[in-house]
Amino acid sequence: MSTELDVMNQAVAATSQLVGKYLTFAIGEEEYGVPVLKVREIIKMMDITQVPQVPHHVKGVINLRGKVIPVVDLRLKFSFAEQAYTERTCIIVVEVALPSSNVMMGIVVDAVSEVLNIAADEIEQTPEFGERVTTDYMKGVAKVKGKVKILLDLDRVLNAEGVVSLRAAA
Amino acid sequence: MRETTEQLIARVDQGLGRAACELVLASGAEAASVRDLMTEVALGFEAFPAPGVAALARIARETANAPGGEMAAKLAQLEAAWNGWKAAQFAATETPVEDAAIAVPALVSPQALLEVAPPAPQPDPDHASGQAFASTDDEIAMLVADAELAGMFIAEALDHLSSIETLVLQVETQPDDVKLLNDVFRPFHTIKGNAGALGVTSVQELAHRVENLLDLARSGRHTMGAAEIDAVLKAVDLLTTMIQGLTARIAGQPAPDVSGECGDLAALIDGLISGEITEEAPKVLASEAVAALVPDVASSTPSPEIERTSGAKVVARPQTRGAEDSLQAVKVDTRKLDNLVDMVGELVIVQSIIREDPALARLVDERLTRHLAQLKRITSDLQRNAMSMRMTPIRQTFQKMSRLVRDLSRKSGKTIDLVLGGEDTELDRKVVEDINDPLMHMVRNSVDHGIETPEARRAAGKPAQARVSLTAAHEGGNIVIAIADDGAGLNTERIRAKAIAQGVIDANSDLSPGEIHELIFRPGFSTAEKITEISGRGVGMDVVRRNIEALRGRIEIQSVTGQGTTFAIKLPLTLAILEGLLLRIGQERFVLPTFSVRESLRPSREQVHSMQGRRRLIQVRDTLLPMIHLSELFGATGPLPEPWESTVVVIEDNDRRVGLMVDELLGKQEVVIKALGQTFSTVRGVAGGAILGDGRVGLILDAGGLVSLMDKPLDQAA
Numbered sequence: 001m002s003t004e005l006d007v008m009n010q011a012v013a014a015t016s017q018l019v020g021k022y023l024t025f026a027i028g029e030e031e032y033g034v035p036v037l038k039v040r041e042i043i044k045m046m047d048i049t050q051v052p053q054v055p056h057h058v059k060g061v062i063n064l065r066g067k068v069i070p071v072v073d074l075r076l077k078f079s080f081a082e083q084a085y086t087e088r089t090c091i092i093v094v095e096v097a098l099p100s101s102n103v104m105m106g107i108v109v110d111a112v113s114e115v116l117n118i119a120a121d122e123i124e125q126t127p128e129f130g131e132r133v134t135t136d137y138m139k140g141v142a143k144v145k146g147k148v149k150i151l152l153d154l155d156r157v158l159n160a161e162g163v164v165s166l167r168a169a170a
Numbered sequence: 171m172r173e174t175t176e177q178l179i180a181r182v183d184q185g186l187g188r189a190a191c192e193l194v195l196a197s198g199a200e201a202a203s204v205r206d207l208m209t210e211v212a213l214g215f216e217a218f219p220a221p222g223v224a225a226l227a228r229i230a231r232e233t234a235n236a237p238g239g240e241m242a243a244k245l246a247q248l249e250a251a252w253n254g255w256k257a258a259q260f261a262a263t264e265t266p267v268e269d270a271a272i273a274v275p276a277l278v279s280p281q282a283l284l285e286v287a288p289p290a291p292q293p294d295p296d297h298a299s300g301q302a303f304a305s306t307d308d309e310i311a312m313l314v315a316d317a318e319l320a321g322m323f324i325a326e327a328l329d330h331l332s333s334i335e336t337l338v339l340q341v342e343t344q345p346d347d348v349k350l351l352n353d354v355f356r357p358f359h360t361i362k363g364n365a366g367a368l369g370v371t372s373v374q375e376l377a378h379r380v381e382n383l384l385d386l387a388r389s390g391r392h393t394m395g396a397a398e399i400d401a402v403l404k405a406v407d408l409l410t411t412m413i414q415g416l417t418a419r420i421a422g423q424p425a426p427d428v429s430g431e432c433g434d435l436a437a438l439i440d441g442l443i444s445g446e447i448t449e450e451a452p453k454v455l456a457s458e459a460v461a462a463l464v465p466d467v468a469s470s471t472p473s474p475e476i477e478r479t480s481g482a483k484v485v486a487r488p489q490t491r492g493a494e495d496s497l498q499a500v501k502v503d504t505r506k507l508d509n510l511v512d513m514v515g516e517l518v519i520v521q522s523i524i525r526e527d528p529a530l531a532r533l534v535d536e537r538l539t540r541h542l543a544q545l546k547r548i549t550s551d552l553q554r555n556a557m558s559m560r561m562t563p564i565r566q567t568f569q570k571m572s573r574l575v576r577d578l579s580r581k582s583g584k585t586i587d588l589v590l591g592g593e594d595t596e597l598d599r600k601v602v603e604d605i606n607d608p609l610m611h612m613v614r615n616s617v618d619h620g621i622e623t624p625e626a627r628r629a630a631g632k633p634a635q636a637r638v639s640l641t642a643a644h645e646g647g648n649i650v651i652a653i654a655d656d657g658a659g660l661n662t663e664r665i666r667a668k669a670i671a672q673g674v675i676d677a678n679s680d681l682s683p684g685e686i687h688e689l690i691f692r693p694g695f696s697t698a699e700k701i702t703e704i705s706g707r708g709v710g711m712d713v714v715r716r717n718i719e720a721l722r723g724r725i726e727i728q729s730v731t732g733q734g735t736t737f738a739i740k741l742p743l744t745l746a747i748l749e750g751l752l753l754r755i756g757q758e759r760f761v762l763p764t765f766s767v768r769e770s771l772r773p774s775r776e777q778v779h780s781m782q783g784r785r786r787l788i789q790v791r792d793t794l795l796p797m798i799h800l801s802e803l804f805g806a807t808g809p810l811p812e813p814w815e816s817t818v819v820v821i822e823d824n825d826r827r828v829g830l831m832v833d834e835l836l837g838k839q840e841v842v843i844k845a846l847g848q849t850f851s852t853v854r855g856v857a858g859g860a861i862l863g864d865g866r867v868g869l870i871l872d873a874g875g876l877v878s879l880m881d882k883p884l885d886q887a888a
Contacts, residue, residue: 029419047866049758049866049867051850051853051856052804052855053852053853053854054849054850058849060867061850061859061867062867063865063867066515066516066519066861068844068845068846068847068858068859069847070846070847070849098848101526103847103848103849105849106326117618121654
């Protein structure tokens with residue numbers, strides 16, 4: 001598992017200068033992509049310290065080499081059913097633009113797939129999905145090798161975590 | 171057209187100054203510029219009918235015509251004669267020699283001197299014109315050419331201006347102190363000289379005008395009254411704007427044009443000097459329209475003892491007189507300092523992880539144990555040292571308030587005595603920065619809404635002179651900054667009425683005065699009857715509180731209607747390190763700051779009582795304390811252990827004690843506080859995270875938050 005991660009990290013490092021490269025990962029049956037520029041690193045699942053009074057999908061905080069960063073479970077954020085973590089479950093550390101500053105956050109995903117170079121002609125406009133999935137979170141949809149990847153607008157997805165409402169428990 | 175003595179002095183001083191500089195490099199061709207200068211100076215002398223000047227003119231001519239090798243000597247002779255003549259003019263008793271001498275700018279590099287400086291500004295009979303202060307592209311030519319030079323000039327000048335501001339406020343209370351007047355004169359002189367050598371004529375000209383006034387003051391020929399102080403402060407403001415604008419202009423950006431205001435100020439200063447303008451001057455300077463000034467400003471020469479009818483007195487306690495600190499200091503880039511502190515923090519953590527490593531625990535080796543203990547000692551010392559580098563006294567912030575109070579009170583016509591205390595109290599640098607705006611806002615509120623007009627105060631039987639005090643002190647693990655005034659106090663009736671009108675509270679609700687006071691922290695709340703430019707827009711107190719809470723602090727109010735109000739800001743002593751009690755609750759570990767802990771005990775069944783079936787009480791000696799369990803507070807459900815099966819830690823916040831039930835006490839530890847970030851900013855009861863010995867994060871509990879959770883559980887949170 002660790003060599004896979006190393007390869008992944010190297011791929012991310014090598015491609016981070018270029019636009020159009022996406023890191024893709026899986027949640028359940030669906031595949032998502034985030035711009036490689038936003039990805040700082042990928043780490044194995046680790047113990048997360050819970051913090052009270054936050055929404056269910058905010059798992060808590062972890063220690064990333066001396067920095068304490070929040071961790072959000074994307075599966076729960078997207079209202080999928082909760083599932084036990086496997087050895088493929090990872091935390092992707094991303095940089096998010098919140099209103100006042102940029103912060104680092106971790107997102108828990110089922111598995112990390114690959115770094116894809118997505119060309120302009122492979123990207124399509126976001127279709128209407130109805131209420132199931134909020135299309136605000138999507139920058140677009142890409143069709144690569146016959147598979148559909150949903151390109152996420154991370155800042156939008158995680159911006160709500162900038163301010164936590166106390167009534168979230170309701 | 172006949173020059174005044176002042177104008178002659180100014181011109182000759184400058185001419186001699188430049189000549190001295192250029193002579194440093196003069197050789198053959200360059201000396202020509204020195205000769206021209208001397209000829210000009212000679213002409214000036216010849217046109218000035220006064221005793222003794224003819225001799226000066228002669229020496230100047232001789233200097234202009236002297237052979238290259240003798241020029242320096244001749245110039246020195248001229249300077250000596252010139253100084254003598256000036257001294258005779260003022261019959262001054264205490265003119266420090268170095269100030270009467272020609273100012274040789276310290277900053278200028280030889281390269282800069284070779285460029286011909288623009289001609290000295292001609293004495294302008296039309297003083298009201300801002301022409302002399304106009305910013306031109308020429309005047310920044312030298313600064314653009316040499317960035318390092320520009321940087322040094324700007325930094326030094328701003329430093330000087332900042333110390334001038336502090337000193338001149340003291341002149342107001344000690345207008346006859348010659349040493350003080352000299353201390354204020356000298357930096358203006360330096361700024362003028364430096365600006366002149368670099369060709370920044372707008373700055374030079376303004377500094378020169380103020381310097382004139384101060385020169386007269388220090389030689390006893392003019393008294394520095396309130397109007398003069400106002401003028402100097404205004405000059406400081408304008409010069410600061412102009413010098414800060416230089417940075418923008420060098421980069422090709424536009425900068426604010428204050429030449430008109432400079433012209434006005436110059437006219438004012440001339441008026442003060444000639445005696446045409448007296449105490450009424452402040453109205454000339456006020457650029458904003460202000461609500462009713464106190465109409466009867468009667469006296470013109472206030473005596474220090476009796477109250478003044480307008481103006482403010484600043485009393486600063488310990489020494490702040492321009493005395494250089496005896497400590498040796500270096501300037502360090504703050505980013506380097508922050509990096510250092512961060513790295514030391516990491517070192518402490520890693521060192522701790524090593525010491526707790528189970529593999530190490532298995533090794534029983536005396537030498538190793540000793541070395542590890544020493545490692546811990548050195549690391550702790552290092553950390554304490556690094557932290558202290560970030561600490562700085564609050565003095566500067568407080569002194570900014572002096573200026574603010576003075577300006578506000580003069581604008582509003584109230585007489586206010588500002589008393590400062592504890593200026594030596596040290597705080598983390600970041601806290602000092604962040605506390606500035608909230609403090610300013612609260613001081614403004616005090617002056618604006620708290621302090622009554624002198625008439626109202628007299629009618630209420632209070633001394634007409636109001637008192638505002640600003641103090642800082644260490645208290646427990648905190649810094650307490652208090653702003654107290656003896657004004658009208660918070661008007662509970664008006665606050666209540668406003669809150670009902672805004673629908674915030676029910677008309678029938680019965681609130682204690684303390685609870686009513688807390689209402690002012692609501693967004694958009696202000697009971698000011700009219701909005702002044704100073705305050706009353708209702709933006710304030712909620713932002714103030716949020717700023718303070720962002721620093722993990724608290725703000726408390728104490729107010730008595732008719733007597734006054736005190737705001738107390740409580741802030742943690744250091745942002746970064748905490749001594750905490752490590753405890754385990756379930757599977758999680760938490761850190762409780764030791765300054766919140768009073769004691770811990772394992773209660774017996776007899777000490778535990780219950781109330782209404784739910785709330786548990788514990789009897790500690792003679793007092794009954796409520797007991798709480800963290801899972802309750804944090805909203806978890808499920809069975810709780812019995813108190814007599816747990817350890818109870820008594821925590822205290824704001825004189826309230828509560829017993830916290832925990833599973834196990836794991837010991838005391840110094841931890842580095844890591845902020846949790848915006849994501850968790852509304853979480854109550856948690857002050858941050860700490861990285862524990864094994865690398866995991868332990869939440870740091872906040873006693874105040876826990877107690878508030880007990881009072882107002884989550885489902886009732888506002």
